[in-house]
Amino acid sequence: MALDVKELRGMAAGELQEKEQQLVQELFTLRFQFGTGRLENPMQIRKTKRDIARVKTILNQVRSQTDESKR
Numbered sequence: 001m002a003l004d005v006k007e008l009r010g011m012a013a014g015e016l017q018e019k020e021q022q023l024v025q026e027l028f029t030l031r032f033q034f035g036t037g038r039l040e041n042p043m044q045i046r047k048t049k050r051d052i053a054r055v056k057t058i059l060n061q062v063r064s065q066t067d068e069s070k071r
Contacts, residue, residue, distance in 0.1 A: 016059040023052045
């Protein structure tokens with residue numbers, strides 16, 4: 001499930017943090033499945049890692065914009 005950047009940019013900081021937590025939990029589950037040999041598509045791990053990176057990048061951008069607006 002690749003996330004759309006436009007969707008992410010429309011989310012608030014709190015929503016992005018929740019999304020990040022969901023993706024981290026999903027990554028944990030995928031790694032567990034991979035270790036036990038039940039994961040059908042190992043590429044899901046890479047996609048989830050990249051989705052986490054996307055969310056973190058946009059979250060940092062949102063935070064920096066709010067910091068600049070406070071000045």
